[in-house]
Amino acid sequence: MLYVIAAPSGAGKTTIVKKILEQFPELIFSVSATTRKKRAGEKNGVDYFFYDKDVFLKMIANNELIEYEVIFKGDYYGTLRYLVEDCLKKGQSMLFDVDVKGALAIKKLYKENSVLIFIMPPDNETLKERLKKRATESSEQISERIKRVDLEIGKAKDFDYIVLNDNLEKAVSEVKDIILSFINKNN
Numbered sequence: 001m002l003y004v005i006a007a008p009s010g011a012g013k014t015t016i017v018k019k020i021l022e023q024f025p026e027l028i029f030s031v032s033a034t035t036r037k038k039r040a041g042e043k044n045g046v047d048y049f050f051y052d053k054d055v056f057l058k059m060i061a062n063n064e065l066i067e068y069e070v071i072f073k074g075d076y077y078g079t080l081r082y083l084v085e086d087c088l089k090k091g092q093s094m095l096f097d098v099d100v101k102g103a104l105a106i107k108k109l110y111k112e113n114s115v116l117i118f119i120m121p122p123d124n125e126t127l128k129e130r131l132k133k134r135a136t137e138s139s140e141q142i143s144e145r146i147k148r149v150d151l152e153i154g155k156a157k158d159f160d161y162i163v164l165n166d167n168l169e170k171a172v173s174e175v176k177d178i179i180l181s182f183i184n185k186n187n
Contacts, residue, residue: 001113001182003020005017005097005117005175006099007152008148008153011119011121012119012168012171015168017095019172020095023176027093028092029097030083030094030096031080032077033049033076034048034050034076035076056068063081065079067106069101077099100118100152104155117178118159118162120153120156120163120164
């Protein structure tokens with residue numbers, strides 16, 4: 001199965017994904033590809049696969065991505081097709097941390113093998129505070145992310161599950177239960 005977790009920026013999806021990976025070490029994490037600059041402490045192939053724009057555009061032209069999007073400041077993000085295909089061929093399950101548009105593209109390609117989980121933020125104010133606390137982006141980038149929130153929340157209805165993240169432990173537990181239900185169904 002492909003467990004796809006998406007949310008607006010600051011909703012806590014990456015934190016939830018990390019906690020789920022701790023509880024399910026058998027899940028393969030889908031490392032995204034990007035053209036954005038590497039942040040301090042990030043490792044190529046672990047946090048992201050970092051590519052320059054020309055290489056990324058060639059991968060798009062060669063259909064090497066199952067989904068991609070141009071986000072903030074013209075940076076590209078996407079999912080490498082060969083990683084997903086290898087995982088499915090080996091009968092392994094994969095966990096994704098992607099944006100809403102990417103999640104819907106994965107569902108379109110892998111209908112029967114994907115489960116979409118939308119992480120709903122408690123409210124926009126909490127979202128803004130979380131983004132500011134991260135201190136990884138400028139106020140301009142935070143504003144760009146906030147502009148997308150309503151659009152992304154509007155797509156939540158297209159997901160298989162919606163998990164409210166007003167309490168981290170509760171949200172992690174709900175995502176864990178969703179994944180366990182599919183593991184138990186397939187065993």
